[in-house]
Amino acid sequence: MRSLIARGLATVATATLAAATVLVPAAQAAAAPYEVLVFSKTAGFRHDSIPTGIQAIRDLGAANGFTVTATEDANAFSAANLATYEAVIFLSTTGDVLNATQQTAFQNYVNGGGGYLGVHAAADTEYDWAYYGQLVGAWFSGHPAIQQATVKTEDNTHPATSHLGATWSRSDEWYNYRTNPRSTARVLQSLDESTYSGGTMNGDHPITWCHPQGSGRSFYTGLGHTIQSYAEPAFRSLLLGGIRYAAGQVAADCSPRTGGGSTTVEGEAYTSNFGVQPAGHGTASGGRTVGYIDNGDWAGYASVNASGAKTFSARVSSAGAGGTIRVRAGSQTGTVLGTVTVPNTGSWDTFRTVSTNLTATGSGPIFLTFSGGSGSLFDVDTFTITR
Known part of the structure; x- marks a missing residue:
């Protein structure tokens, strides 16, 4: 009843x-x-x-x-x-x-x-x-x-x-x-x-x-x-x-359009890195993040091009110091396209989304560089580049 x-x-x-x-x-x-x-x-x-x-x-x-x-x-x-x-x-x-x-x-x-x-x-x-x-x-x-x-x-x-x-x-x-x-x-x-x-x-x-x-x-x-x-x-x-x-009374194609100008990437799918490692999280997309991030570490993504990038967002968690992500073009020391702050989210399994506009321009692969205090800073689950 x-x-x-x-x-x-x-x-x-x-x-x-x-x-x-x-x-x-x-x-x-x-x-x-x-x-x-x-x-x-x-x-x-x-x-x-x-x-x-x-x-x-x-x-x-x-x-x-x-x-x-x-x-x-x-x-x-x-x-x-x-x-x-x-x-x-x-x-x-x-x-x-x-x-x-x-x-x-x-x-x-x-x-x-x-x-x-x-x-x-x-x-x-x-x-x-x-x-x-x-x-x-x-x-x-x-x-x-x-x-x-x-x-x-x-x-x-x-x-x-x-x-x-x-x-x-x-x-x-x-x-x-x-x-x-x-x-x-x-x-x-x-x-x-x-x-x-x-x-x-x-x-x-x-x-x-x-x-x-x-x-x-x-x-x-x-x-x-x-x-x-x-x-x-x-x-x-x-x-x-x-x-x-x-309510399921009518059908409609609500899948994202391909080639819609955005690229979403699993954080652990880096192709080059310094210091970071994949970390398991049950609440993360795919069950893993890029983790063990300390001050000065970085991750590169050869499959993601910086050309035309306009916004950056990342799903992050932190029970540590938090810190900063710098989005760079071409290399870990390349042009900084934008910067976003990652707060302490309360636990390593509590994810929030942070975002920023990318005000500079560049080309080549996307690199994320990480900075902050001592110890583990934060984890990155996924990130999205919008063009």
Whole structure:
């Protein structure tokens, strides 16, 4: 029997929405009914658009064959309860909203074939849970003031974006992200940073994307800060397409595009080095990192060319001194393209992503040089170069 966790929380104050109800074609709408869970717990900033967003999703469900349970009770994240839903929507969640047991249940749910959809501040959530970082695709970094910008459609074959033209001018709160998800996700929409002030992603600014996750599916959009967003027919259609994809009701190719301008490398895949060794970590990609890093050590990657490199991000851990990574071109003493600081993350198995823009230019293989205090500094799991 279904566990009706916090059913009472499903009733929220709603705003009257002027937009017409979004409908899918009759053949699609005739599909078997399904259920989605909307989760909107906040442990940080709370968006005043949350009640309106919940009602918008309810309206979409009523018109398109799915039912909605809304809750802020994290106890809903049990294996038995999650099994009743085809998708879970994180609607502008913030901060640390799930405990370790609930995290495990949700991870198993998605990897086992469930769906995740993140809206806006879902990227400002669970910074200390590495799996969630992979699931959402990129964590929030900051944002400028609400303003109008041009959104570019990069993929109009997905049901979430098939109704959109090549560009879409609208107002919202435009998030910058700590990393660029292009190498791990199919980017559906991006921002034209020349059309607004405050973009920090060096001209390559994904804002909506999707990707497979285990046997499940992930969809995220950075749109949806404002109450007005949920009255926009085009945004409601975007949400509907994302929900139907996450719930497995429609198929879509969400694999990263090949040749998309990004290269992700396992840290231990160096082709030359000084001082470092592979280190085993159960929570690392592939189970290993480049580790045993001391001050003055370095690693070279002959398969990664520095030409055109614009950003660098690395998944790192440290229970040591932390330190600095310098990204160099050509050799361990070559031109420094950029520098990023690695903090103590709390343990060798607690990974975080650090990133920086590469402001210099160079050619030849990428080299990473490491500096800091005494003893072991940090480990590097993977790193990504974006061009």
